[in-house]
Amino acid sequence: MSTLELLPAVDVRDGQAVRLVHGESGSETSYGEPLAAALAWQQAGAEWLHLVDLDAAFGTGDNRELIGEVARSMDIKVELSGGIRDDDTLAAALATGCTRVNLGTAALETPEWVAKVIAEYGDRIAVGLDVRGTTLRGRGWTRDGGDLYETLARLDSEGCARYVVTDIAKDGTLQGPNLELLRGVCAATDRPVVASGGVSSLDDLRALATLVPLGVEGAIVGKALYAKAFTLEEALEAVTR
Numbered sequence: 001m002s003t004l005e006l007l008p009a010v011d012v013r014d015g016q017a018v019r020l021v022h023g024e025s026g027s028e029t030s031y032g033e034p035l036a037a038a039l040a041w042q043q044a045g046a047e048w049l050h051l052v053d054l055d056a057a058f059g060t061g062d063n064r065e066l067i068g069e070v071a072r073s074m075d076i077k078v079e080l081s082g083g084i085r086d087d088d089t090l091a092a093a094l095a096t097g098c099t100r101v102n103l104g105t106a107a108l109e110t111p112e113w114v115a116k117v118i119a120e121y122g123d124r125i126a127v128g129l130d131v132r133g134t135t136l137r138g139r140g141w142t143r144d145g146g147d148l149y150e151t152l153a154r155l156d157s158e159g160c161a162r163y164v165v166t167d168i169a170k171d172g173t174l175q176g177p178n179l180e181l182l183r184g185v186c187a188a189t190d191r192p193v194v195a196s197g198g199v200s201s202l203d204d205l206r207a208l209a210t211l212v213p214l215g216v217e218g219a220i221v222g223k224a225l226y227a228k229a230f231t232l233e234e235a236l237e238a239v240t241r
């Protein structure tokens, strides 16, 4: 079995590292300084950081300077998400030196622009498929944005390199990932999939690692690390083969 990549998450709201429940604004638990959290994951052996500007995602401002500072301080790969919807926000995100960006709302609302940047930037662009059931959600997960599998087929045909798949019903709940959803997405595309939302235990990570041969390349882990359900060192050990 190949190794599952782990992406510890730092979600930033109003300058603080937070975790939400179901991605809902107002459900924040705060975990202090984003840079301290990111450096702790790096120190613990992470090869990736999943860094989210929640204010930009929700349209309640942005943490652009802070996000840039965190991204630039990392020696590891950074996946940047939240509010990247046009040329300006994409240029600012890429200028942080991040390895790739994650587009969400734009893939639903401005598909022509997304097709253009996929063609231009290749695998520096991933698309976040954030779903309730099989309905996509945009604008910080607050608005419906079409059918998962129709959108996936369109993005595949445009050459999208990778998908970050989140079951919103699981996100921030410590209820375990939606393995059925991930199997469904992997069956519908030959592109790598990063799983997000709900990881609660080392067994969840081992279960996700069994999906590597199907196309699950990595897993984002947020709440479980902040809640100290396990350490990142234990998580890396659990998925390394």
Ligand SMILES: O=C(O)c1ccccc1NCC(=O)[C@H](O)[C@H](O)COP(=O)(O)O
Residues within 6 Å of the ligand: 009, 010, 011, 019, 020, 023, 024, 050, 052, 054, 057, 081, 082, 083, 104, 128, 140, 141, 166, 170, 171, 172, 173, 174, 196, 197, 198, 199, 220, 221, 222, 223, 224
């Ligand atoms: O990624 C986004 O753009 C986003 C937008 C609105 C709400 C939440 C968003 N992301 C959340 C994450 O990426 C979480 O860090 C990730 O799903 C981890 O979930 P969990 O392990 O369940 O804490």
